[in-house]
Amino acid sequence: MAENQKTPLVVDLDGTLIRSDMMWESLARLLRRNPFVIFQILFWWTRGRARLKQKLAARVTVNPAMLELNEKFLAWLRTEKMAGRKIILATASDLKMALPIASRVGLFDEVLASDGKTNLRSENKLRALTEKFGERGFDYAGNSAADFAVWRGSRQAVVVNASPAVLREAAKCTALGPTFCENFSPFTVAKSVCTEFFWRSGYLVAVIAGLLLALAFPKASFAGFAWIAPAVLMFAARRKIGADAFRVGCVSGLVFWLASLYWLLLIPVSGLPILGWILLAAYLATFTGTWTWLISTFNFQLSTWNRRLIWSFAAAAAWVALEMMRARLLGGFPWSFVGVSQYQLVPLIQIASVTGVYGVSFLVVWFSLALFCAAQMILQNPAKRHVWQAEIILPLVVVVTCFTGGLFHMNQRDTAENVLRVTMIQPSIPQTVMWNPDENEKSFRQFLAQNEAALTNQTDLLIWPESAVPEMNEENCRAISNLAQKHHAWLVLNGEDLAVLPTATNYFNAAYLVNPEGKLAATYHKQKLVIFGEYVPLVRWLPFLKWFTPIVGGWTPGEKPVTFPIGHAKAAALICFEDTFATVARSAAQDDVDFFVNLTNDGWFGDSSEQWQHMANSVFRCVENGVPLLRCANNGVTCMIDAHGRVEKIFRDDHGSEYGQGALTIQVPQFRATEKSAPTYYNRHGDWFGWGCVGATGILLWSKLRKTKTT
Numbered sequence: 001m002a003e004n005q006k007t008p009l010v011v012d013l014d015g016t017l018i019r020s021d022m023m024w025e026s027l028a029r030l031l032r033r034n035p036f037v038i039f040q041i042l043f044w045w046t047r048g049r050a051r052l053k054q055k056l057a058a059r060v061t062v063n064p065a066m067l068e069l070n071e072k073f074l075a076w077l078r079t080e081k082m083a084g085r086k087i088i089l090a091t092a093s094d095l096k097m098a099l100p101i102a103s104r105v106g107l108f109d110e111v112l113a114s115d116g117k118t119n120l121r122s123e124n125k126l127r128a129l130t131e132k133f134g135e136r137g138f139d140y141a142g143n144s145a146a147d148f149a150v151w152r153g154s155r156q157a158v159v160v161n162a163s164p165a166v167l168r169e170a171a172k173c174t175a176l177g178p179t180f181c182e183n184f185s186p187f188t189v190a191k192s193v194c195t196e197f198f199w200r201s202g203y204l205v206a207v208i209a210g211l212l213l214a215l216a217f218p219k220a221s222f223a224g225f226a227w228i229a230p231a232v233l234m235f236a237a238r239r240k241i242g243a244d245a246f247r248v249g250c251v252s253g254l255v256f257w258l259a260s261l262y263w264l265l266l267i268p269v270s271g272l273p274i275l276g277w278i279l280l281a282a283y284l285a286t287f288t289g290t291w292t293w294l295i296s297t298f299n300f301q302l303s304t305w306n307r308r309l310i311w312s313f314a315a316a317a318a319w320v321a322l323e324m325m326r327a328r329l330l331g332g333f334p335w336s337f338v339g340v341s342q343y344q345l346v347p348l349i350q351i352a353s354v355t356g357v358y359g360v361s362f363l364v365v366w367f368s369l370a371l372f373c374a375a376q377m378i379l380q381n382p383a384k385r386h387v388w389q390a391e392i393i394l395p396l397v398v399v400v401t402c403f404t405g406g407l408f409h410m411n412q413r414d415t416a417e418n419v420l421r422v423t424m425i426q427p428s429i430p431q432t433v434m435w436n437p438d439e440n441e442k443s444f445r446q447f448l449a450q451n452e453a454a455l456t457n458q459t460d461l462l463i464w465p466e467s468a469v470p471e472m473n474e475e476n477c478r479a480i481s482n483l484a485q486k487h488h489a490w491l492v493l494n495g496e497d498l499a500v501l502p503t504a505t506n507y508f509n510a511a512y513l514v515n516p517e518g519k520l521a522a523t524y525h526k527q528k529l530v531i532f533g534e535y536v537p538l539v540r541w542l543p544f545l546k547w548f549t550p551i552v553g554g555w556t557p558g559e560k561p562v563t564f565p566i567g568h569a570k571a572a573a574l575i576c577f578e579d580t581f582a583t584v585a586r587s588a589a590q591d592d593v594d595f596f597v598n599l600t601n602d603g604w605f606g607d608s609s610e611q612w613q614h615m616a617n618s619v620f621r622c623v624e625n626g627v628p629l630l631r632c633a634n635n636g637v638t639c640m641i642d643a644h645g646r647v648e649k650i651f652r653d654d655h656g657s658e659y660g661q662g663a664l665t666i667q668v669p670q671f672r673a674t675e676k677s678a679p680t681y682y683n684r685h686g687d688w689f690g691w692g693c694v695g696a697t698g699i700l701l702w703s704k705l706r707k708t709k710t711t
Contacts, residue, residue: 009080010154012140013093015161017073019069022093050117142162148170151174167181218615226341227368231375242293248292249285250286305391317696321697370391422666426633427450461490471495485518489516490566496508508558509576561591563588569594573596574588586624586683594628595668600614619641
């Protein structure tokens with residue numbers, strides 16, 4: 001006993017004095033405050049753990065009172081201290097982390113810790129203690145395999161909060177002293193970190209909300225998840241304001257977009273798809289973050305039914321306003337609006353003929369937030385079993401009314417005496433073949449043979465997908481002309497076009513109409529180009545941006561829509577993802593157009609959900625304008641969508657795959673001018689509903705910020 005009193009007792013901090021680990025606790029708190037600081041953390045880590053801990057200690061203060069101490073071990077330490085023993089705290093945590101805990105405990109004569117250069121762990125700790133107390137001149141209390149080296153140089157091992165394996169190994173290192181391992185759990189640190197980072201931050205619930213929303217879209221298409229995802233996100237962001245609310249939304253948005261846009265990783269280019277996937281998802285996530293920030297800024301008191309109704313209306317309008325902005329900023333990315341997830345619920349989406357897709361988004365988000373309010377009322381009034389009904393009755397009535405009205409609208413079928421027989425060719429050409437000049441020419445000859453095999457019956461119109469023609473040279477043009485003449489059919493195809501100007505040569509992604517005599521009848525230039533796919537933004541001022549894309553040069557956007565006169569019918573061409581832009585389709589449908597033709601090459605993304613997500617967006621262009629759409633794709637989804645948004649015909653090969661090679665022949669009704677339905681309200685008036693939501697959100701935000709300044 002007297003010898004023990006003379007021998008200093010050295011105590012480890014992480015996992016020994018406290019049940020958690022200060023580095024991981026600090027990391028969890030910093031990431032909870034800002035999850036996007038992870039990249040900075042990784043940089044600090046490359047400079048060593050000691051440097052990382054020093055940086056964490058400078059940015060995070062952990063309240064010692066919130067840490068769980070090993071109470072039985074601490075009681076023993078107090079007994080040893082009262083007996084006159086010198087006790088030293090020696091930890092791999094940074095000194096700034098250790099001092100507040102040492103001060104709280106009040107037992108330590110000295111504190112040794114990492115200093116930003118040396119990580120006081122294992123061999124480094126043994127070296128420091130040996131220099132201070134001599135060979136085996138101290139007893140050491142520790143808990144993990146990292147302490148084996150220290151125990152080998154100590155007089156006695158005190159084992160605390162350790163597994164049986166660690167306890168056995170400690171006994172081999174030196175003489176075994178008192179042990180305190182009764183309540184050991186290997187998950188203590190992980191549980192503490194996960195509770196701090198995921199639960200208290202709201203990030204775990206935000207991740208669930210993002211995954212639910214991703215599953216609502218094709219190909220999973222669990223559309224019902226979209227009706228609860230905003231409510232789950234609202235639960236994650238509740239009681240959070242400002243930057244905290246923004247970060248919760250960003251986490252949810254990032255998870256949604258990374259999961260939803262996974263197909264970007266399938267582009268057959270090394271390196272660049274990963275960077276583009278992350279950067280695009282991060283950019284799009286800021287819109288979700290802005291939504292949660294707006295809701296926290298509105299700061300409604302949800303004490304009465306009227307206030308909750310106004311709040312849910314305002315929040316749904318804010319969601320639509322941000323979808324409007326996303327469709328327009330930086331060229332626009334109107335992909336996977338929440339309303340698009342309902343594309344198979346055809347009666348409900350008929351409201352898009354009045355409001356555009358934004359009306360469906362509003363209904364989904366409004367109903368979801370009503371569910372959130374209902375859940376809140378149940379939690380606050382568990383004894384009142386029917387308290388939730390008042391929260392959802394109004395949105396439920398509106399949704400049912402829209403659904404019923406949609407059914408009635410769909411039953412008003414127009415009749416047509418004539419039909420246009422159309423054949424669409426799906427070649428399923430791999431993108432790598434398109435980039436190989438030798439393979440490309442061979443592939444085009446096979447494609448022409450595929451057309452000959454498909455055109456065994458009389459066809460009025462033949463449609464080819466985007467990128468089916470390798471080059472618009474003289475030989476290929478002659479082959480195209482001969483095919484149209486031979487089968488006496490109209491032909492819509494895609495190729496490149498150019499305009500030589502005195503100062504420059506402009507290249508266009510074009511759609512061509514060839515008449516049955518093999519002559520060029522009309523040309524349309526694509527207006528909405530794919531960012532980093534068909535052009536590099538700001539490349540004149542920031543030339544390094546060319547390194548982030550495989551394209552060489554760039555395309556020029558077209559200036560206006562063009563109507564293709566096909567016999568007695570009129571068609572409007574939309575190239576690639578132009579059919580996701582409501583404004584482009586509406587502009588194209590103004591000239592008494594009978595149907596849209598979408599030429600697209602989704603072969604960039606393998607056999608993935610991208611093709612189905614693209615098609616789901618197309619559905620709403622039909623509903624909005626009351627115009628059917630013929631989609632001719634390289635590897636799916638080649639189909640016909642009617643004027644009400646019903647997907648009536650989908651190409652599948654002999655194996656039942658939508659991604660294979662073959663042809664789809666359909667009959668498109670032809671109406672005389674007197675038989676055609678009147679243009680839809682949306683077609684005549686555009687995004688009045690969406691802009692109304694933008695205006696309402698702007699006014700509400702302005703009034704709230706103004707009120708904040710005056711208080």
